[in-house]
Amino acid sequence: MDAPGISVRPLVNMADEQPVKYLVGEENRGWYIGMTTLDFERSNISTAAQYRRTFEQLVDYVKNGTNGSSRTNGDEAGTSVNAKLADLAIENQVGRYLSYRVASMQSRGQIPNYESSAAKVYHSEYGQRLAGAGLQIVGMHGTLREESKHARMRGRFARTYLTSIGGTIAAGTSEIQRGIIAQRGLGLSRI
Numbered sequence: 001m002d003a004p005g006i007s008v009r010p011l012v013n014m015a016d017e018q019p020v021k022y023l024v025g026e027e028n029r030g031w032y033i034g035m036t037t038l039d040f041e042r043s044n045i046s047t048a049a050q051y052r053r054t055f056e057q058l059v060d061y062v063k064n065g066t067n068g069s070s071r072t073n074g075d076e077a078g079t080s081v082n083a084k085l086a087d088l089a090i091e092n093q094v095g096r097y098l099s100y101r102v103a104s105m106q107s108r109g110q111i112p113n114y115e116s117s118a119a120k121v122y123h124s125e126y127g128q129r130l131a132g133a134g135l136q137i138v139g140m141h142g143t144l145r146e147e148s149k150h151a152r153m154r155g156r157f158a159r160t161y162l163t164s165i166g167g168t169i170a171a172g173t174s175e176i177q178r179g180i181i182a183q184r185g186l187g188l189s190r191i
Contacts, residue, residue, distance in 0.1 A: 039113055041171050042120035043102040048095050051123065051130055054160060055092050058134050059085060061153055084133050091126050098122055114185030121177040124167035131161035 001008055025033045062081060098119040105112045134157035135142045146155030168174045182188040 036111055038171060039111060039116040040106070042116035042177075043099060043106070043112065044095075044116075044119045044123040045099045045103055047123045047127070047167075048099040048119075051095065051127060052092055054130060054134070054156060055088055057153055057156065058088075058130075058137065062137060081137055084137065088130060088133055091129065095119070095123050095126050114181045114183075117172070117177040117180040118185070120171060121168075121174045121181070124164070124170075125174060127160065127164035127167050131157055131164045135161055 024030065062085060098115075102112045102115050102119050105115060134153075138152045138157055141150055141152040142157045143161075144151035144155055145158050148155070151158070172180075179190070183190055
């Protein structure tokens with residue numbers, strides 16, 4: 001701990017009493033307030049909209065290609081791309097409906113719990129599948145960042161692929177979310 005660049009200082013006020021004016025909610029209920037805040041954060045309503053826009057841009061790219069010609073010409077590769085896009089379209093709708101459910105609960109004053117976890121884990125993993133499919137469909141140029149003149153779709157899939165990985169960790173890992181769904185949604189015991 002005495003390596004250059006490392007400084008160690010004691011924590012201040014970790015267990016001290018704080019003035020009551022700083023109390024948020026009921027006394028001794030801070031953990032629940034924090035968890036409720038996370039449930040609202042995990043709704044992923046904005047993520048659903050973002051991924052829908054990304055998906056629609058991918059479909060447009062496939063329809064129009066870079067030179068105005070369709071990228072699917074009825075051949076085997078085109079059939080595979082069409083099937084992949086159909087799967088992504090279905091998944092996109094499922095994600096939207098999960099987010100709509102959470103938004104509906106919030107609009108009625110309910111606090112979504114496992115519902116938010118389901119939306120969160122679904123969107124974070126769908127984002128990875130969408131980005132991976134986009135990179136496959138767009139090809140090598142899809143891995144280029146927007147600064148490159150050769151980038152396709154302004155580097156969207158390079159950016160989405162890199163950021164989607166963190167989505168399965170931020171606000172609770174997918175494993176933690178599955179545990180919440182199992183316990184609170186399905187009533188299963190904690191493992």
